[in-house]
Amino acid sequence: MVEATGVPAGLEPGTPPVLRLAGISKYFPGVIANEAVDLEVWPGEILALLGENGAGKSTLMNVVTGIYQPEAGEIVMDGYGVNFATPQDAIRAGIGMVHQHFRLVPAFTVAENIHLGWEDTPRNASAAVMETRTRELSEKFGFPVDPKARVADLSAGEQQRVEILRVLSRQARLLILDEPTAVLTPEEAGELFRSLRAFRARGNAVILISHKLDEVMDISDRVTVLRGGRNAGSFETKACSPSMLAATMVGREIVRRDLRVRPPGAASVSATPVLGLSGAGVRDGRGVMTLKDVTLELYGGEILGVAGVAGNGQRELTELLTGLATPDEGRVLIDGQVASPGAAAFAHAGVGHIPQDRLHSALAPSLGVTDNMVLREYSQRPIGTGPFYDAAEARSLAATIADIAEVRVPGFEMPVRNLSGGNQQRLVARREMRISSKALVAAYPSRGLDIGAIATMHRYFADLRDSGVGVIVISEDLEELLNLSDRVAVLCAGRLMDVLSAEDASIERIGMLMGGKVGHMPGVQG
């Protein structure tokens, strides 16, 4: 027996923690992902795991669930040392993890996904049997799902419920969630938290990774902070404040500058719009209008926020403004002229784009940093001269971008997927800023970023604005929008509800517009 120290109030003396990590270290080439990390989770508590991008949170949890083997250190469950050679061992021991990126089979039904690769699945189980079992499980654990639905047709929140149910049905006593709310709407996040509290009430434990401090303050009992791969402290949540947690994560106080104030010498707002839509509409594959009659103008030297619940036309709007899609109705204008179609033409005209999921569209994860950094300039001098491509020039451009983005790149041939999420986002942002001579379209730029990285990103946007470029920021985070924007546009069900100036915009006002007319479900309707 390993002795447990400091049993929390409410547990019998001598109760061991569900999980105790002692001196866990995990290294990658040139990177210390985790170094001598200690951590404890007790029965009946929710532990929040905090840290900057690249602090080693996901890596540590991958060690706990047997995906990586630690270089040093000990994993103790219920007082007994354990050693997980494979993820299956960890599942058998009662640890369930829901990853940052879902791991379901989209073409299978919910019931099939739940029963996939599960020792308890009855042999030759029919679809009906699996559906009944799934329904029972769903009631037992309080995670409502539709067993017959195909996973591909579910929303992010529903898919996550399936993931969690899948893990719980394997008798997990410790549930690990890696940034579960990053892709959820506020309502879905609220539902998730209700279920997590019920799970905790049954004496189970949860480790929750999140970058959202208010959410951490709301749901967790204790907080462990990682910094540079090391444990920077564990605290009772009651004794914490968001600013103190942020300072512990970053290792210094975060000073927030009021970004709406322009420094002397900043460019003034241009007289004519640099980018705009006039009566633009988009139809989806089934002929339903997903964006209807939107007229919007972006001026140089301003930041225009776009608010709205995700899925209300943001994707279509972004695609129109960056040339990825052509409108079925209306026009897209650059500098007042009808824009020539195509993403390359828009980039060439000086419109940059930070897309929503950088790993799937802005980067080629398996290629090196160099290949990824020249994606916007490979056909221009000095890299591309006529048909020829100059690899040495490409390398030097990549070094330049990494330099101004303040990202330390261990090797420029290294696949870009090995960089942490925050570093990828910084590189993409800097790459796009270089070509944004007129406008920059940023969709959910702070998703998955830590507070420090978000502050850096916002400073970038303000710098661009001060140099006379128009910036569109699409976000669900109203505070972020109000901090940055000169004007806020609100989308609901594919319609532009209104464009408010910063003075008129308030969270309440925007919130009402986001909900659309009273009695309407927020969502896309035909």
Place this chain on the structure above:
Amino acid sequence: MTRFQRFPVAPTGLVLFWRAAAIAVAGVIVACALALSGRNPFELAGLVIHSTVGSRFGLEDLALFMTPLVLTGAAVTLTRCIGLWNIGGEGQFYLGAVGAAGVGLYVSGPPILILPLMAVAAMVCGALWILVPALARAWINVNEIITTLLLNFVAGFLVYWLATGPWRDRVTGALVSTGRLPVAIPEMWGAVHYGFPVSLLVVCALAGLLRRTVWGYEVRISGANPGAARYAGIPMRWRIIVVMLISGALAALAGMFEVAGTVHRMQGGMANNFGYLGIVVAVLARGSCMAVIPAALLVAFILDAGIVLQTQQLAATTVLAITGLVLLLIAIADELAHYRPVGGIGQGKASA
């Protein structure tokens, strides 16, 4: 403390080292197996070496085997760059043979004109043979592995039919092949014809095309992430089509060299699995064009060794078994090359 750690990139030197070790191990295993079955492995090894690298005839044979393998290997490597598999090298090889033989047999003129014309006809035929799979892939997303593979069988029968039917040898009436072509690729060194150096040059040109042109960069991005290609406005469909057509033309060129340089007539079954072995070559070359050359040399060596062993009353399947063994060990070697010892750590820190 010294530990071994897996690095994401395997340095070429280490890959070569471990592969050499893998081939040595494969040699030892084969020798042991032969010894157990009552053969004298040293005698056989001597024979194999003599008839491959150890004699002029052996070297000529190696070069003749290498020529088509380099081209079919390059054909598969090229499609790998855009994330596709051209499994139809065998069929395109046959179509190349058809195009070349058609011109060679029925167009007369000086060889200096006829040979380039044969090459062009062969490459056009090969490109046409892959055109439908390429269009289907680019526009309606039909899996190219299946379409290119199925066309191989069609091409095989087409050549049988032509060689024993309309184009059959009317001089000897042998009913198995076309007549001897009146033109031939000139020989440069014994039986080795100029197709050999040309195939090496083609691979070098291809490597340059992929590494040193804007087009090559676009192919690389399209292959690594179609989403990123769309984001950057790269016309991916056109890249797919052109890549697949070039790939078909390369495999067809191998067919032309075989007809006009080595066999001098067209006959059924003449592709000799060179199209399929191109896949093996491409896998060994790990996506790098220049590495196709040593990979083709290795496969040529195994083929040649297999033929020697067959003359010693060993079953033809032995060659397949040896190829499989070498591939398995090389796959292990490639994985091992990712590991390097690390001494102390602390040169880096986890950065934000």
